[in-house]
Amino acid sequence: MAILVFIEQRDGKVRGVSREALGEASRLAASLGGPVVAVCPAASDPGLAALGEAGAGEILLASHEAFRYYEPLGYTRAVVAAVEQVKPKAVLFAASSMGRDLAPRVAARLGVGLASDCTALAVEGGTLVASRPVYAGKAMQRVSFPAEPALVSLRPKLFAPAPAQNGAAPAVTPLAIDYDPAAARARVREVKATTGGKVDLTEAEIIVSGGRGLKGPEHFDMIEKLAVALGATVGASRAVVDAGWRPHADQVGQTGKTVSPKLYVAVAISGAIQHLAGMSSSRCIVAINKDPDAPIFKVADYGLVGDAFEVVPALTEKIQALNARS
Amino acid sequence: MLQVVCIKQVADTETRVKVAADGRTLDPAGVTWILNPYDEFALEQALRIREALGSGEVVVISLGGAGVQTTVRNALALGADRAIHLKTDGTQPDSLQVARALAAELQTDALKAAQIIWLGKQAVDDDAAQVGPMVAELLGHPCVTVVAAIEPLAAGATQAVVEREVEGGREVVEVTLPAVLAADKGLNEPRYASLKGIMAAKKKPIEEKAVTLGPPALEIVSLALPPARAPGKIVGQGVEAVPELVRVLREEAKVI
Ligand SMILES: Cc1cc2nc3c(=O)[nH]c(=O)nc-3n(C[C@H](O)[C@H](O)[C@H](O)COP(=O)(O)OP(=O)(O)OC[C@H]3O[C@@H](n4cnc5c(N)ncnc54)[C@H](O)[C@@H]3O)c2cc1C
Ligand SMILES: Nc1ncnc2c1ncn2[C@@H]1O[C@H](COP(=O)(O)O)[C@@H](O)[C@H]1O
Numbered sequence: 222m223a224i225l226v227f228i229e230q231r232d233g234k235v236r237g238v239s240r241e242a243l244g245e246a247s248r249l250a251a252s253l254g255g256p257v258v259a260v261c262p263a264a265s266d267p268g269l270a271a272l273g274e275a276g277a278g279e280i281l282l283a284s285h286e287a288f289r290y291y292e293p294l295g296y297t298r299a300v301v302a303a304v305e306q307v308k309p310k311a312v313l314f315a316a317s318s319m320g321r322d323l324a325p326r327v328a329a330r331l332g333v334g335l336a337s338d339c340t341a342l343a344v345e346g347g348t349l350v351a352s353r354p355v356y357a358g359k360a361m362q363r364v365s366f367p368a369e370p371a372l373v374s375l376r377p378k379l380f381a382p383a384p385a386q387n388g389a390a391p392a393v394t395p396l397a398i399d400y401d402p403a404a405a406r407a408r409v410r411e412v413k414a415t416t417g418g419k420v421d422l423t424e425a426e427i428i429v430s431g432g433r434g435l436k437g438p439e440h441f442d443m444i445e446k447l448a449v450a451l452g453a454t455v456g457a458s459r460a461v462v463d464a465g466w467r468p469h470a471d472q473v474g475q476t477g478k479t480v481s482p483k484l485y486v487a488v489a490i491s492g493a494i495q496h497l498a499g500m501s502s503s504r505c506i507v508a509i510n511k512d513p514d515a516p517i518f519k520v521a522d523y524g525l526v527g528d529a530f531e532v533v534p535a536l537t538e539k540i541q542a543l544n545a546r547s
Numbered sequence: 548m549l550q551v552v553c554i555k556q557v558a559d560t561e562t563r564v565k566v567a568a569d570g571r572t573l574d575p576a577g578v579t580w581i582l583n584p585y586d587e588f589a590l591e592q593a594l595r596i597r598e599a600l601g602s603g604e605v606v607v608i609s610l611g612g613a614g615v616q617t618t619v620r621n622a623l624a625l626g627a628d629r630a631i632h633l634k635t636d637g638t639q640p641d642s643l644q645v646a647r648a649l650a651a652e653l654q655t656d657a658l659k660a661a662q663i664i665w666l667g668k669q670a671v672d673d674d675a676a677q678v679g680p681m682v683a684e685l686l687g688h689p690c691v692t693v694v695a696a697i698e699p700l701a702a703g704a705t706q707a708v709v710e711r712e713v714e715g716g717r718e719v720v721e722v723t724l725p726a727v728l729a730a731d732k733g734l735n736e737p738r739y740a741s742l743k744g745i746m747a748a749k750k751k752p753i754e755e756k757a758v759t760l761g762p763p764a765l766e767i768v769s770l771a772l773p774p775a776r777a778p779g780k781i782v783g784q785g786v787e788a789v790p791e792l793v794r795v796l797r798e799e800a801k802v803i
Binding site for chain 2: 290291293294297317318319321322323324325326328329330332333334335336337338350353354355356357358359360361362363364365366367368405406407408409410411412413414415419420421423424427451469470472475476477483484494495498501504505506507513518520521522523524525526527528531532535536539540543
C-alpha cells in the first residue's frame with residue numbers, strides 16, 4: 222500500500238522538511254512495499270518533478286491561486302482528496318508550523334489518529350509504530366494506529382532526506398479538488414519576516430543560545446558574532462526572553478521552540494529542565510558556563526567551564542581564523 | 548461576546564517522570580497538577596477581551612477525571628465566569644477523543660453562540676498540539692494556531708486579526724468569527740489570582756457533566772524513559788581550553 226507525503230512549498234520552493242518526510246517515506250515503503258506518493262497544494266508547480274530524486278514515485282499537484290500562502294481549509298481538502306484517491310497506509314507530514322496546523326485537521330476530517338512530532342517510525346509485524354517525545358522529552362511514547370491511514374508528523378532535522386535516486390522523473394498529475402476560496406474564513410494577509418532572512422531555529426544546522434548569565438541584551442553582540450562565524454542562528458533561554466533582551470521567537474525550550482540542530486552551543490544557560498526539553502534532541506551539545514555544577518553539563522557532549530565574556534570572543538576568533546584558512 | 552476557553556490539567560513542568568505499572572502512562576503518585584501553561588495565555592486573552600469590551604462571558608471547559616476541578620477552580624479565580632467539567636473516568640484519552648467531546652459540548656444551545664473558542668497551542672504533557680485544529684474541523688470553524696498577537700476587537704466584531712508564529716516570520720491572518728484560536732507564549736503576560744478572585748471563585752458554578760468517550764484513534768504501546776545521552780566530557784577550563792574545544796568539534800564530533 223502507498224505512503225502519502227504532504228509536500229509544503231513557500232515562495233514557490235519545496236521546503237527541506239518535506240524532503241526529510243519523503244526520505245522517511247521511502248524507507249518505510251522499502252519495508253511495507255508500495256509506492257511513495259507526494260501531494261502538494263500550490264498556486265503553481267514549485268518544480269515537483271525534481272522530487273523523483275528525493276523518493277517520490279508519483280506526484281499530485283492541487284493547484285489553486287488561493288494556495289500561494291497556507292490556507293487550512295483548501296489544504297485539508299487537497300490532502301483528503303489525495304487520501305481518497307491513493308488510499309494510503311500512512312500519511313506523513315513535517316511537524317513544521319504548516320504541518321502541525323494541517324495534520325490535525327486532516328485527522329479530524331478522516332476520523333483517524335495522528336501521532337505528532339515523531340522522532341522515529343518503525344514497522345513491527347506489518348504495522349506502523351511511531352515514537353514521540355512526551356512530557357517535554359522526559360519520556361518517549363510509542364503509539365500504533367487502530368485505523369488506516371495512520372497520520373504522522375515528523376520532527377524537523379531528525380530524518381535524512383533520501384539519497385538522490387536516478388530514475389525517470391515522475392509525472393506531475395493534477396489533483397481535482399472541490400474548493401471554493403470564498404468558503405475559506407482564515408486568510409493570510411501578509412507574512413512579516415522576523416529573522417531578517419536568517420534560517421529559523423527549527424531548521425538551523427547550528428544554534429548558539431545565550432542565557433541570563435550574559436547579564437544584559439548588549440552582550441548578545443558577542444553571541445551574534447560567534448553565530449556569524451559558525452553560520453549559526455541565535456537562540457535564547459526563557460529568562461532572557463522574559464527580561465525582554467530577545468524576542469519570543471528566539472526562545473528554546475518547553476514554552477519556546479523545539480530544536481534538533483547538529484550543533485547546539487549553550488552559553489551562560491544553567492540547563493533548567495524546561496530548557497533541556499527544547500534542545501536535548503540536538504546531535505551535539507556544547508555548554509559554556511562558569512559554574513562547573515550547572516545542570517547543562519549533564520547533557521552536554523562537550524563542556525567548557527569558564528567565563529563567557531572571555532571564552533566566547535576567543536572561540537569566535539579561533540573559528541574566524543579557521544574560516545579564513547579554508 | 549461569549550468566549551469559551553478549553554483548559555487542561557497537566558503535570559507540573561518540573562515533574563520527574565515515572566512510568567506507571569501499566570507501562571503506558573505516567574505514574575501520578577507525587578505529581579503536582581497545574582493549568583497547562585499555554586492555556587493560561589488563552590484564558591488571559593479571553594479575560595482581556597471581555598474587560599476591554601466591558602461585557603460578555605468567559606466560560607472554561609475541562610475534560611478529565613474528578614481531580615481536574617482544582618485547576619478549573621483556579622481558572623475561575625483568575626476571572627472566568629463559569630465552568631463546565633466534562634467528567635471522565637480519568638483514563639487518558641487521545642486528542643481526537645477529547646476534540647470530539649469538546650466539539651459536542653460546544654454545539655449545545657448554551658455554547659453555540661461562542662465567538663471565540665480559545666485553546667492552548669499544545670498541552671505540555673502529551674505535547675500533541677492537535678485538539679485546537681481538530682475542534683475547528685469538527686465544528687466547521689476556521690482556526691489559527693500558535694497565536695502570538697491579536698488586534699483589539701470592537702463590540703460586535705465579525706473578524707479578528709491575529710499573528711501566527713511561523714518559521715522565520717509571522718503570518719498576519721484575518722479570521723472570520725466564530726473561530727478557534729490556539730494561544731502561544733508571548734500573546735500576553737498572564738495575571739495571578741487575587742485573594743478577591745479566589746474568594747469569588749468559591750461561589751462560581753462548575754457544571755459537571757459525565758461524558759463517555761468515543762473509541763480511541765491511537766493506541767499507546769508503551770511509555771518509557773528516553774535513552775540517556777552518553778556522558779559528555781569537560782574539555783577544560785577557561786580560554787586555554789578553546790583550541791581543544793574547536794579540535795573535538797572538528798575531529799571527533801565533525802560538526803564544524
Ligand atoms: C512552565 C515553565 C515553562 C518554561 N519554559 C522554558 C523554556 O521554554 N525555555 C527556557 O529556557 N526556560 C523555560 N523555563 C524557565 C526555566 O525554568 C529557567 O528559569 C530558565 O531556563 C533559566 O534561564 P537561564 O539558564 O538563562 O538563567 P539561569 O538559570 O539564571 O542561569 C544562568 C547561568 O549562567 C551562568 N553564568 C553566569 N555568568 C556567567 C558567565 N560570565 N560566564 C558563563 N556562565 C555564566 C550561571 O552559572 C548560570 O548557570 C520555564 C519555566 C516554567 C515554570
Ligand atoms: N482534556 C482537555 N480538556 C479541555 N481542553 C483540552 C483538553 N486537552 C487538550 N485541551 C486543549 O487543547 C489544547 C491542545 O492540547 P493537545 O492537543 O493535547 O496538545 C490544550 O492547550 C487545551 O487548550
